[in-house]
Every structure is written in C-alpha cells, then in structure tokens.
Amino acid sequence: MIRKFYEYGELHTGGESFSIADYNKRCAEFLNLPRNDEVAIYKMSEYPYDFLKFHSDWNWIMEVVDAIDKIQHTQLDILGKYCRISSKGIDFQGSSKEDKKEAVVKAINQFLIWYNENK
Numbered sequence: 001m002i003r004k005f006y007e008y009g010e011l012h013t014g015g016e017s018f019s020i021a022d023y024n025k026r027c028a029e030f031l032n033l034p035r036n037d038e039v040a041i042y043k044m045s046e047y048p049y050d051f052l053k054f055h056s057d058w059n060w061i062m063e064v065v066d067a068i069d070k071i072q073h074t075q076l077d078i079l080g081k082y083c084r085i086s087s088k089g090i091d092f093q094g095s096s097k098e099d100k101k102e103a104v105v106k107a108i109n110q111f112l113i114w115y116n117e118n119k
Contacts, residue, residue: 027054
C-alpha cells in the first residue's frame with residue numbers, strides 16, 4: 001500500500017521533505033489570506049495550520065495554481081504526474097510516480113520558497 005505523502009506532519013517526496021505547516025503558511029501568505037488571531041493564539045502559532053489544506057485538497061491547491069498562473073512572466077504546466085512552473089528563466093519541477101497532487105505540491109513549494117526570497 002502506498003503511503004499518501006500528505007497525510008502526516010511532513011511531506012515526504014522522493015528525496016525531499018518539508019513540513020506541512022511551513023508549506024501551508026507559504027501558501028496562505030502568498031494568497032494574502034487573513035489571519036484568524038483567535039484561533040492562532042489558541043493554537044500557539046502564527047496561523048491555524050491544522051485547518052489549511054493546501055497540501056491535500058485539490059480545490060485549495062488550485063487556488064494557489066491560479067494565483068501563480070496570474071503572475072506576469074510565469075507559466076505553470078501540469079502534465080500527468082509532472083508539474084513545471086517557469087518564472088524569469090527559472091524552472092521549478094515536481095514529479096511523482098503515484099500522485100499528480102504530490103507533483104504539483106512539490107513544484108509549488110519550490111516556487112514559493114524562491115518567490116518569497118526574490119519578490
């Protein structure tokens with residue numbers, strides 16, 4: 001049985017791993033989502049990460065995909081279980097043998113790390 005990469009506290013994706021909380025935070029900040037301070041204080045964290053599903057729900061993932069796709073000089077392609085985001089001559093790629101969602105999340109994560117450092 002294949003262990004779904006997004007059901008645990010860390011995303012494990014063929015050689016790379018990153019925390020779900022960090023990834024969800026990057027997505028929330030990228031989309032300029034308003035914080036819910038009451039929940040955040042209760043959870044003792046900056047955002048209520050437990051409620052964000054940018055790592056597992058296609059509807060949430062597509063919100064990020066749509067926002068990335070609107071950035072000038074940026075192209076996002078999803079082909080089967082492969083995703084490529086190109087921006088300013090730099091490619092961010094994600095692929096998976098089992099799961100299209102995993103490929104897209106991997107590429108988004110790489111892109112958002114770069115985007116936050118270079119915006």
